Amino acid sequence: MKEFELIRQIQQGTSVSYPPGFEHGVRLGIGDDAAVLEIPAGQHLVAATDTLNAGTHFPVDTSPFDIAYKCLAVNLSDLAAMGATPRWALLSLSLPEADPEWVHLFSEGFMSLAQVHNVALVGGDTTSGAMSISLTALGSVAPGRQLTRRGAKPGDLVVVSGTLGGAAYALEMLQAGKPVPQRHLLDRPVPRVELGRLLSGYASACIDVSDGLLADLAHVLKASGCGARLDIEKLPATDALAKLDEISRWPYQLSGGDDYELLFTLPSRHRSLLATWSQQLELNLSVIGEIETDEGIRCFAGDGSLYSPEGTGFEHFRQKNIYDKNHE
C-alpha cells in the first residue's frame, strides 16, 4: 500500500458527522499541504501533542482499535485539563508496514472516540518506521477561562475524578501473566472533557493524572508555589483495587500512571458544586485533601498517621519500555 492510499483510507475511515448546529470550522481538511481552520470568534487556540510508542506507552499486543483510542484519549485529556473544547486533530503514524486491516481497525478506534467529542481529523502524515503514533489535538477556550497548574491556594480542596490506580493495576497483572481485571482502564481511558469545561471559571488549578497522582500533584504544587495534605483513605479505588487491603492498594493509587482522571483544586466556597457536577456527569468526584502553605505532599492514613509513599510516578526515561517486560 502506498502512502497516499494509506492517507486516503484513514481519511475515509475518520469522516465525522457533525451534529446539527455544530460549527466545526474546517475550511480545508486532509488533502492539501496543511489544514485551514476557523477558531470561533474571540476564542483562543489550545494545542497539545502526545506520542505513544509500542512497548513504551502501550503493550505490544494492544489492538489497533485501542491504540488509536488511547492516543486520541490522552491528547483530549490534555485539552480537558485546560478546560478547552476539542475541535481538531492531526495524526502522524509511523508503521513498520502498511497493513490495510491494521489501518481499518485503527481508524475505527479513532472514530469511536472522535465522534463522541466532535473531533475532526484534519491532517496527518504516514511514514515507515517503528510503530509510533503522534497526535496533536487542537481545541478552543474563551480568553482567560483556561485552567492551568498555577492557581492553587492554601485552603483549596484537592479533588480527583473517577478512580485511581486501575490502569497501573491492570498493567501489573498483565505483566505478571495473571488474569487482568478491568483492562479497559489501561486501554481506553476516558478523557474528562465535559468535567474540564464545567471546572473552567471555578477550579483554581487543574492537571490530568498521567504520571501518577503524587507526580502530577507535585507539578501543580510547584507551579502554584504551595504544598498539600492528602487523606489517602479517601483515594477513590476501582472495583479490583477495592478488594485489596489499603497497604497493597495505595501505591497503585498514589503512583500509578495512565489513569487520565482530572486532578483539580477548588476554592472551598465552591464545595457544593461538586455534588451538582457529579450528578450531572454521573462521575465520582472525591475530595482527597487540601492545599497548604508548606511545600511538599503529606499523606495521612485514616488513623491520622503519616504515610511515606515510595515511587512518585511514571517517567519515560526512568522506567523505559515497561510494557515490554512480558511481551517480547
Place this chain on the structure above:
Amino acid sequence: MKEFELIRQIQQGTSVSYPPGFEHGVRLGIGDDAAVLEIPAGQHLVAATDTLNAGTHFPVDTSPFDIAYKCLAVNLSDLAAMGATPRWALLSLSLPEADPEWVHLFSEGFMSLAQVHNVALVGGDTTSGAMSISLTALGSVAPGRQLTRRGAKPGDLVVVSGTLGGAAYALEMLQAGKPVPQRHLLDRPVPRVELGRLLSGYASACIDVSDGLLADLAHVLKASGCGARLDIEKLPATDALAKLDEISRWPYQLSGGDDYELLFTLPSRHRSLLATWSQQLELNLSVIGEIETDEGIRCFAGDGSLYSPEGTGFEHFRQKNIYDKNHE
C-alpha cells in the same frame, strides 16, 4: 536524564526573542497540559504535521543540528505552500536515549531556523523509542487568502522556485560513497515562507516539492482537474547537476524528492510579477510549463520531442528506508 529535565532543556534552548512589535500570541507556552495561543483577530489557523524517522527521512549520520533544522523546515514549507505566516510549533521527540549533548545540538538547529521565521516552540512531548521527530507547525492566514492545490486553470503558467534535484543528487552520491556536492540541499532545505506569502492572492494553486516535481505536480493537477505540459530543458538545475548532461540530470529534477521548493501555477496576466518577486527575494523563479485541459503531464525536451520519465517520486512505503543502504 529524566523526561522533565529533557523538556526543560529543550525549552531553555529554544526560547525565541521576538522582534519589536511582533505579536507572538503565546498566552501559555511549554509547562502546562497544553499551550494557549491567540490567533490574530479575523485570521484562520493553518496547521501541518510531518514526521521524520532516522534512516527513512534523513541519513542516520545526520547531525542533531541538521535533523532539527530539516524537521522544522519541512513543516514550515507546508505552511509556505499555503501562503501562511508561521507562528508556533509543537514537537514530539522519540529518542533511544536521553543524551544532553544531542538535545543541545538539536535545540540549536531548531532555533537557527525558528528565529528566522519567529516561530515559538509552545509544547511537546519526549518519549523513549526509536529516533523519530514529529512536528506540528501552526500559522495563520487571512480568510480566503490560502493557497491550495485546487485552482490551476488551462493557460496558467507552471512555475518553480530555486533549483530542482539537488537533494536527490546529494543523497545518491552519499549512498554511493562518493564525494557529496551541496549536501546542505539535502540537510537544510530552505522553506520558501516569504514567497508563499507573496503568492497569496495571485497564484491559482501551490504545493511544495517534497515527493518530486512530477509527483507533486500530479497532486495539483488531480485536485484542479486538468493537465500540464512541461518544457524540461527549462527545469532549474543546481550547480552540481548543471555539470551533467540532460539525460543524466532530468531524472533528479523530475523525480527527486526533498527539494522543498514551491511549485505554483500563475494566471499568465500576472507573469510580470515573477521578475519583481524574484528580485525582491533574490530567488530564482522559473516558468517550466503551462497548464492544459487534457489530463496528465507531457514532458517536452528542447528539440520538441516528447520525453518519457520513469519514476514519479518518493513514496515512503515504496522506497522504504532508502537512507539506510550505506549506513548500517
